Amino acid sequence: MPVWDADQYLKFQRERTQPAVDLAARIQLESPGRIVDVGCGPGNSTAVLASRFPEARLSGLDSSAEMLETAQASNAEVNWFQADVTTWEPEENFDLIFSNAVLQWVPDHQTVFPRLVRFLNPGGALAVQLPAHYGSPLHQCVVNVSELLQWKDATANARQRLATGSRSFYYDLLAPLTTKIDLWETEYIHIMESAEAILEWFRGTGLRPYLEALADDDQRSQFEQELLARYRDAYPIQQNGKVLFPFRRLFIVAYQSN
Numbered sequence: 001m002p003v004w005d006a007d008q009y010l011k012f013q014r015e016r017t018q019p020a021v022d023l024a025a026r027i028q029l030e031s032p033g034r035i036v037d038v039g040c041g042p043g044n045s046t047a048v049l050a051s052r053f054p055e056a057r058l059s060g061l062d063s064s065a066e067m068l069e070t071a072q073a074s075n076a077e078v079n080w081f082q083a084d085v086t087t088w089e090p091e092e093n094f095d096l097i098f099s100n101a102v103l104q105w106v107p108d109h110q111t112v113f114p115r116l117v118r119f120l121n122p123g124g125a126l127a128v129q130l131p132a133h134y135g136s137p138l139h140q141c142v143v144n145v146s147e148l149l150q151w152k153d154a155t156a157n158a159r160q161r162l163a164t165g166s167r168s169f170y171y172d173l174l175a176p177l178t179t180k181i182d183l184w185e186t187e188y189i190h191i192m193e194s195a196e197a198i199l200e201w202f203r204g205t206g207l208r209p210y211l212e213a214l215a216d217d218d219q220r221s222q223f224e225q226e227l228l229a230r231y232r233d234a235y236p237i238q239q240n241g242k243v244l245f246p247f248r249r250l251f252i253v254a255y256q257s258n
């Protein structure tokens, strides 16, 4: 489990929160009474839920004490609590279980998704957003750099870290358990200041397990320099000096029968 840093994560708050806005907008529930934001992080996705469903009783669950501290300061009305989604057992079920940019960090989706569906009230929904960018230079360059001889062994676990399935996998998993499923993908094209900014973005999330696996700051700095050289090639500079950074995401909303 990487160590989470709320400040680092929130450096790109607008870009990271837009998928939560888009996911929340597509949820076809009239007035869900009880909502939980699974992997609420610093509270940015929970704030989206509070504005989309102002009447709901909101809870925010996260395994990171650091993230929860920032979340707590953002809204005193929400029931924030620390738990691991793989072992969490709610006392009462929910009308909406929402999880934006979290479950890729959690292994064994074959078990985790059906478990979450079990915690839904009749007529409720499970809404999930996962990155679907594993073919992109962002991800592939990290894998390639980590496979260089000097880092290959140390980063072996980091390469296995992210859990990801195909859209067909999630459909087959959820279709027998729910009555209606909406599935879609969006490729966001973030406008970044530079290739360095893309590296900075990734320091807040997917790069963390790799950097944490390396022996010291020297190694981490060399690893980042290798990566940056590849990002400069993969993400060319526009006429005005900016860099286009495409990022694909998969969205799932699965509804429970009434």
Ligand SMILES: C[S@@+](CC[C@H](N)C(=O)[O-])C[C@H]1O[C@@H](n2cnc3c(N)ncnc32)[C@H](O)[C@@H]1O
Residues within 6 Å of the ligand: 004, 016, 017, 020, 038, 039, 040, 041, 042, 043, 044, 045, 061, 062, 063, 064, 067, 083, 084, 085, 086, 099, 100, 101, 102, 105, 106, 205
């Ligand atoms: C990328 S952040 C997402 C934050 C927020 N939901 C958003 O939309 O930006 C991922 C969060 O998932 C949490 N997380 C990762 N694994 C978890 C687990 N097994 N149980 C609960 N939370 C987990 C991390 O602590 C982190 O705060």
